[in-house]
Amino acid sequence: MTAILAIDQGTSGTKAIVVDEEGATIAIAEETVRPAYLPGGGVEQDPQELLDSVLTAGRRAVAMAGRPIAAVALANQGETVLAWDPADGTPLTPAIVWQDSRAESICAELAEHREDIARRTGLVLDPYFSAPKMTWLRRNLTREGVVTTTDTWLVHHLTGEFVTDASTASRSLVLDLDSASWDGHLLDLFSLGGERLPRIVAGDEVVGTTRAFGQEVPVAGLIVDQQAALVAEACLDQGTAKCTYGTGAFLLANTGLDPVRSSGGLTTSVAWQAAGRTLYCVDGQVYTVASAVRWLKDLGLLRSATDLDQSVAEDSEGVLCVPAFAGLAAPWWASEAKASLTGMTLATRREHLVLAVLQGVAAQVTELIALVGRDLGRPLGRLRVDGGLTNSAALMQAQADIAQIPVDVYPNAHATPLGAAALARCALEPALGLQEAVGDWRPTTVYEPRWSADRAQEFRTVWARAAQARAAEGDHS
Incomplete structure (x- = not known):
């Protein structure tokens, strides 16, 4: 009987649920996180608060479930970035939230490349996405460490690995959409050519193991939040x-x-x-x-x-x-x-x-x-x-x-973590199809x-x- 801990780390809170093999929710725990809204369009989060919310909500959910878990899945905010020290995981900056608009000037500088960027990435040139924020952070906050989306940092704390999933990477403005790989030309455009970038992994890939929630278990089911809901539904x-x-x-x-x-x-x-x-x-x-x-x-x-x-x-x-x-x-x-x-x-x-x-x-x-x-x-x-x-x-x-x-x-208020859990189940059981992992649902x-x-x-x-x-x-x- 395999239960999965699925964590949805969002903008205003972190939700952790434990689901059984039928997709039924056994336990739910939530922790509030508080973004800081700054003058000039800045929106920031304390990275330590994000990590603490993941660990606290996850441990509470596992304790409430009262049974061992077989894997941990993680859905993330998508475009929120920070700089951190890869040697010990220490944050070097606040997390710059997807809502932050201070990279508007970076996008304005690249306006002549707008059509080329759209053709390569499928996205519009906008500070909403992660690469402009990364460039802004490098110019204004620090040149030290690595700069990544929050999922990479959280997974590093859980497993020691340096990865992001393809859906999150595709929200960056520096991923070639057709090959789903980092685009050197775009990285150079955003002055990110020299950065160490995480390995891009699949949603049904075991990326490492963690002891953060009790016994050592695999971590899998990495995906961005809205796409996770698409899976669940x-x-x-x-x-x-x-x-x-x-x-x-x-x-x-x-x-x-x-x-x-x-x-x-x-x-x-x-x-x-x-x-x-x-x-x-x-x-x-x-x-x-x-x-x-x-x-x-x-x-x-x-x-x-x-x-x-x-x-x-x-x-x-x-x-x-x-x-x-x-x-x-x-x-x-x-x-x-x-x-x-x-x-x-x-x-x-x-x-x-x-x-x-x-x-x-x-x-x-x-x-x-x-x-x-x-x-x-x-x-x-x-x-x-x-x-x-x-x-x-x-x-x-x-x-x-x-x-x-x-x-x-949809009959459940937890579509995002349920989608991540389905992908994690596919990682544990490679013969399992995603349709089977998601299961049938009937509209309320x-x-x-x-x-x-x-x-x-x-x-x-x-x-x-x-x-x-x-x-x-x-x-x-």
Whole structure:
């Protein structure tokens, strides 16, 4: 009876779960971590706090499970970097978080190489990704030690190894997407040519062993967080997609063995490497989802996020929201865009505004769904969803109505660690297929479209016009 400890080291916390061979959760432990938000766009974390949270949450989960574990899996934040001493693992800088925008100037210097970088990496040139942060760190903080993403540092503390997985490496802007290997030309562009880089490993690879959680066990199942959720939701075939509704919304679609370059401004990454194959995905983001709901609450239009479904009207009565509270991502890429609420009259009530915000979120996700369909060469047939806001029937129904596809709600709040656990299981049992390791799951709810196709198209046309207006104003602000 093999249990796996799967750890999801995230931006605001670390979650550790112990799962059995059926994928059932035996124990869960969580530790909060607190990023520091600095003037000038800086966002930092204390590396020691990250490591302590991994060790504490992991040990608590193992103790609660009361049974031995067979392996440790680790999902990570993706683009958060730090410098550290490879001799003893001592951090030399704070961790520079993926949200940190101080590398904007680095990207501006490389603007003439934007198209070449996109062609090689599948990504847009943006401080969101890890290489610009690494360059900024080298210029401003230290030239000592090695500079890597946090997963490499954490795994080094657990095992002594110096590795990263292909999905995390693909979020760097210095990985050749087609070969899934470091690109010397790009490393030179970012002034990182002389850096010692970690070995790139597969998600189903045993990378070392650790005694950090008790008896010595293998460490495997390394993967970036959103791709881990794609695994857990069994989006294993080309054309399957999931959307996570959290602080923002993250839509990922499996493109199979094809590292497709998006025609609509989405980004392309390695989804995972397993069974000797590299699979790819396209992804797009909606920046404000739970944060838009929190805005409604702060204005007094909503008592709490759990009160959403009691606070919406049956119809928005013409009220329209473009929820660009933190700008618009693909396909507009208008970071300066502002949110709008239009179509109000003296008959407008708060429940109309709440529904309009939810429909605005669903409309933005629908635009991403359309872009994914264009990149895949065929429309998505259905959408799998996870995250806290999937508890809102009003939001999920709006998603099904506007996108005109069924929406399947994932039955577990722990998709990310479950995806990492499935890959670790494949590492322990090489004959096991990923489909078998993930297992079958049934949606807690399936939302079918209730709107007619004509009504959905009319709404999308009007909403897209409003979004384009916000994007254009953002460009000129």
